[in-house]
Amino acid sequence: MANSAGLAPEMREMFIQTMKQVFDRDLPESKLLELDAADECPVDFIKTLLSPEVGLHLVFLPEEAGGLGGGAMDIARVSEEMAKIDLGVATAFLAISLGTDPIIVGGTPEQKKFWLSRIASEGLIVAYGVTEPAAGSNVAAIETRADRILDDDGNITHYKINGTKQFISNGAIAQLYTILAKTPEGPSFFCVETGTEGLQAGKHEDKHGIRASDTAGVVLEDVVVPVENLIGGIEGVGLKQANAVFGYTRLMVGAFGLGAGQAAIDKALAYAKERIQFGSALVEKEGYMAKLITRNWLKLEACRAYSEEVAARIDNGEDGLQVEGAVAKYWSTEIGNSTADDAIQALGGYGYTREYMIEKIRRDVRITTIYEGTSEILQSVIGMNRWKETVRSKGEFYSSMADDMVELESGCDSVGAGIAAAALRDLNSIIQFCHANKSIRRQPIMFRLADMMTQCELASAFCKKAVAKIESDTHYAPMSRCFARNTLADVYAGAAECCAGYIAEDDSVKKFLIGLESADPMLANTDQLNDIQLVSTWLREKD
Numbered sequence: 001m002a003n004s005a006g007l008a009p010e011m012r013e014m015f016i017q018t019m020k021q022v023f024d025r026d027l028p029e030s031k032l033l034e035l036d037a038a039d040e041c042p043v044d045f046i047k048t049l050l051s052p053e054v055g056l057h058l059v060f061l062p063e064e065a066g067g068l069g070g071g072a073m074d075i076a077r078v079s080e081e082m083a084k085i086d087l088g089v090a091t092a093f094l095a096i097s098l099g100t101d102p103i104i105v106g107g108t109p110e111q112k113k114f115w116l117s118r119i120a121s122e123g124l125i126v127a128y129g130v131t132e133p134a135a136g137s138n139v140a141a142i143e144t145r146a147d148r149i150l151d152d153d154g155n156i157t158h159y160k161i162n163g164t165k166q167f168i169s170n171g172a173i174a175q176l177y178t179i180l181a182k183t184p185e186g187p188s189f190f191c192v193e194t195g196t197e198g199l200q201a202g203k204h205e206d207k208h209g210i211r212a213s214d215t216a217g218v219v220l221e222d223v224v225v226p227v228e229n230l231i232g233g234i235e236g237v238g239l240k241q242a243n244a245v246f247g248y249t250r251l252m253v254g255a256f257g258l259g260a261g262q263a264a265i266d267k268a269l270a271y272a273k274e275r276i277q278f279g280s281a282l283v284e285k286e287g288y289m290a291k292l293i294t295r296n297w298l299k300l301e302a303c304r305a306y307s308e309e310v311a312a313r314i315d316n317g318e319d320g321l322q323v324e325g326a327v328a329k330y331w332s333t334e335i336g337n338s339t340a341d342d343a344i345q346a347l348g349g350y351g352y353t354r355e356y357m358i359e360k361i362r363r364d365v366r367i368t369t370i371y372e373g374t375s376e377i378l379q380s381v382i383g384m385n386r387w388k389e390t391v392r393s394k395g396e397f398y399s400s401m402a403d404d405m406v407e408l409e410s411g412c413d414s415v416g417a418g419i420a421a422a423a424l425r426d427l428n429s430i431i432q433f434c435h436a437n438k439s440i441r442r443q444p445i446m447f448r449l450a451d452m453m454t455q456c457e458l459a460s461a462f463c464k465k466a467v468a469k470i471e472s473d474t475h476y477a478p479m480s481r482c483f484a485r486n487t488l489a490d491v492y493a494g495a496a497e498c499c500a501g502y503i504a505e506d507d508s509v510k511k512f513l514i515g516l517e518s519a520d521p522m523l524a525n526t527d528q529l530n531d532i533q534l535v536s537t538w539l540r541e542k543d
């Protein structure tokens with residue numbers, strides 16, 4: 001395995017601190033609320049982040065191009081911290097990285113040198129132009145065409161691009177676009193600079209949330225670019241290039257969900273400490289804490305543990321972690337959403353007003369389950385790939401994960417790894433049961449299995465992190481135990497749905513379900529409320 005990529009942790013923290021200070025100075029909360037109300041993207045602020053004073057974009061660029069060569073962990077941490085402050089600005093800023101990715105992943109050495117050095121030194125605002133009115137989740141359906149222009153000897157000298165892009169972040173403010181267009185050999189990315197004749201911004205979108213980010217269509221009418229702007233120098237590799245970056249771009253958007261959810265729950269917890277009802281602070285009410293604060297907190301921690309594990313694997317040189325990126329994004333953004341929703345509830349009527357910021361966070365975080373792969377597309381990706389892996393490995397994929405959990409549990413005080421192992425073993429049996437019964441291709445089953453797979457994999461990562469923190473952070477073990485039990489309970493609910501949902505009445509199915517480890521209600525519930533109370537107490541007392 002290669003050495004871990006990325007910045008030294010102190011340097012990463014320095015960048016994050018600088019970023020926070022610049023936000024505090026230029027865009028305090030009152031200003032963020034104004035931008036949201038005015039539906040305005042703070043272009044000058046984005047330029048400040050790209051300026052030599054801050055240079056935050058350098059984290060995302062390779063060292064050879066004048067960047068700092070940040071890794072997946074750096075990108076995830078910066079994304080989470082920026083999303084905690086404002087998801088609209090984070091979207092605008094991180095869209096620059098997304099737009100740059102096709103060049104980083106697929107550019108020729110000359111293209112990397114030329115474009116990446118310019119992005120680094122000039123601080124160009126970049127946009128990623130893939131989506132079209134009729135091609136959203138199904139990227140392969142794009143209609144934008146790039147026709148070859150030949151010289152007298154039949155050599156390609158230029159391409160002429162025609163088409164319309166939809167919902168492009170930074171669509172009206174970018175200086176450089178990476179545009180996916182159909183060439184004779186298939187979809188290909190092109191670099192197109194602002195000012196190129198025939199390129200213009202389309203309709204500005206009046207959005208539900210992330211109103212501080214500019215989202216617009218991009219219209220290309222007979223846009224002529226030199227052949228040198230075909231990224232990678234060969235036609236037809238655009239979808240491969242887009243897919244190659246999913247491991248960490250999805251991690252990045254997952255970090256958005258995580259950051260927004262954390263910001264909402266931090267505000268809700270602070271409020272609950274102050275707000276007195278029925279003679280005591282809300283934070284003292286056991287049910288209020290369990291339902292609205294603690295359960296969300298520990299789910300966010302589970303997402304964080306998983307995302308950190310995947311980021312570390314990417315930084316250690318592992319390739320092909322697209323499914324892991326999908327798992328991280330799917331659950332972090334869904335949990336970010338449900339947490340922000342509960343945070344509104346936690347503030348009662350005040351949560352519903354604009355003044356308290358949570359209402360804005362709730363609207364902002366809503367986008368994260370839609371862009372960079374909708375939740376349903378991710379469920380398909382997760383379900384399909386893990387099913388194939390289970391069949392291919394004859395069940396070894398999840399059973400070895402379960403064995404790791406058994407080993408973990410035997411070496412330490414309980415972090416819930418034994419329960420996670422039971423959930424993983426049951427999951428493995430359920431996948432194989434659905435496979436044998438040929439029901440697995442039915443989409444509701446695939447989606448439900450994807451939920452169970454996601455939670456089981458998160459539970460495994462959470463248990464590992466809890467072991468690593470067993471001495472320093474004692475609240476981690478009860479959190480990971482709670483999450484493991486919730487996972488086991490959900491595996492059983494999912495088993496019933498998947499195995500019996502399409503079958504009228506069948507004793508063999510009943511026998512299968514009763515035989516699962518998760519069928520024992522004691523395993524998923526014993527001590528659960530005590531552990532939730534332990535975490536609630538820690539939250540109540542923490543600064």
Ligand SMILES: Cc1cc2nc3c(=O)[nH]c(=O)nc-3n(C[C@H](O)[C@H](O)[C@H](O)COP(=O)(O)OP(=O)(O)OC[C@H]3O[C@@H](n4cnc5c(N)ncnc54)[C@H](O)[C@@H]3O)c2cc1C
Nearest residue numbers: 128129130131136137167168169215370371372374376377
């Ligand atoms: C604010 C914002 C910023 C964006 N920024 C960018 C950007 O910078 N660059 C860019 O290229 N794009 C961008 N997008 C586009 C975004 O990636 C797409 O909106 C997204 O991929 C979904 O495509 P769609 O909107 O066409 O929805 P559709 O693909 O039409 O999906 C509609 C619904 O159907 C579901 N669905 C679709 N296919 C299936 C299936 N096979 N089975 C089951 N369910 C299915 C989806 O999950 C969804 O719930 C942005 C979008 C927004 C709103």
